[in-house]
Each structure stands twice: as structure tokens, then as C-alpha cells.
Amino acid sequence: MTETTQRSRTASSAAAVVTEFFDRYRAHDVDGMTDLCSMNAGFSYVPVEIWGKQRVLRGDGKVRTIGKPLWTGLIASFPNLSNTVHSIASNDDGDVVVQADIEGTQQLAWGLVTPAGRHYREPHLFVFHVGPDLLIDDIAAYWNDAGISQQLGHNEVD
């Protein structure tokens, strides 16, 4: 007889999944971050918004199609990218809210910001949902992108 151990979703286990997510993010393990998410996990980085003449690009979609390239690009542009988690609040429904600072020193272009070797550190609020299978099925994040631009020496409101 095979004995299987399966954790049930509680506020504590949901928070543990998200804590692991930030640990992997700090280690630049993008595949590992993605592995903590369900196949169809939703993704919304609300401040990501690029206005063109005929269209607006937004950081909305799925973890695997939008989130993963964004995380990979961020780490490429900010090779020392890191995070500091200040608070995690969760409930038994799988909602997890995280206050964290994201910081890094720019080495490559990021969006329209040319690299000048400057460092940024900006407070973020992340809202996760962890499913009953203990996989993250939704990520949303809010921060002040103007703060990042200004810290990097980019003063144009693009």
C-alpha cells in the first residue's frame, strides 16, 4: 500500500508557497517560480503599461506567457535583482497579500530606460491566490513605476 502525504490548503500552507516563490525569485530561479504556479495561472503587473501611437501594451496575461518573460528580462537588466519581504497576510481561501521591496542595479536597458548603473528600491504590494492544489493560480502586483524610473535617472513620463 502506498501512503501519500498531501498538504491541505490553509492560510499557513498558502503563505508557505508564496514565501518559497520569493525565495526562488531572490535566487533568480525563474523556472522554479513558474513551477510553483498552475499551468494557466493569471498574471497582472498593473503598472506595466507602454503607450504607443496605435496601441497600449500591458503586463496582463498568464504567468507562463507574460510573467516568465518579464521576470527573465528584469533579472537580465538588473543582475543583482533582489527582494525583501516585509509582511505576508493570508487566509484559508488561498489569498496571500505580500508587502515587499524589489531592488536592483541596472546593467541593461529596461523598457525605455537606458542603463546608467543606478540602483532602485521600490515598495511593492503583491496579491496572490493559491489554489487547493497549493499552486499559485493568480498573481497581481502594484507599485509606483515613476519611483523606479526616477531612481534610474529616467525623467520622461513615457
Place this chain on the structure above:
Amino acid sequence: MTTAAQTVHMFLDAFARRDVDAAMAVVDSQVAVTVPPFGLNEKGADVLRAVLADQVRAFPDLMITVSRVIATGDVVTALFKAEGTQGADYAGAINQEKHLDIDQAWRFVAAEGLITEVAAYWCQAQLYRRLAVKRYDEVAIA
């Protein structure tokens, strides 16, 4: 007994009615206020009152549409969209009567019917873009 979520709902309902006094009625006098877009990290009801009053004054038709309220113990997080037409200078931006729509997340801590902490997250780049501001170092120049 009023739950933390109920307290936050009362605050948001009042803010949506542009009734700053009613919103502040459920706020502790020593509330901790963090507003990263303003670099604000202070204590006191007057600080939060100024944040709300400035928005209501600058956007007389301000509309708050709450999409989610997430209760996680005494922490309550509200996701909402703020919309309005600029009617006065705001955050250094001169009034050009532009329309604004900004998705925001506010994280509250509430206990015993009063809000004791507020952290408000939105993107000032999105806000300035909609108000036709061109540069962060020349916000007041249209």
C-alpha cells in the same frame, strides 16, 4: 462587533461618496499612513485626511469602483479603480481637465472598528501619463 472587513467597507463606501469626514470616522487618530507614490510614511489622521481630501478636491467627479476586498485576519486589502476628471491641480500637475483611471491596491489594518494602518499603492507614472505630464522633473509644466 465590527469585523476588519466591515470597517474597511465603511471607509471605502464613504470615500466613494466623496465624504471624507465619514471615511475618517472609522480611522484611528494615530493611523500609520504609507503612500509610496508620494514618498509618504507618517502617522496621524490628518495625514490620511489630506490624501483623501486632495483627491476629492482635484477630481470633483471622483468615482471609486471596488473590485475586491480581501480579508486576511486584521489585514484587509482593497483593489479598486479611481476615475475622475481633473478640476484642480493635483500632485504638482496643473489642471488640464484630463480624465483619470488608475487601478490601486490599498492595504489596511483594522481592529475594534478603527483603521490603524493604511498603505496605498498606485503608479504615479500612470497618473501623470493620463494628466498629460511629460517629465517627472517638470511636473507643473504642461
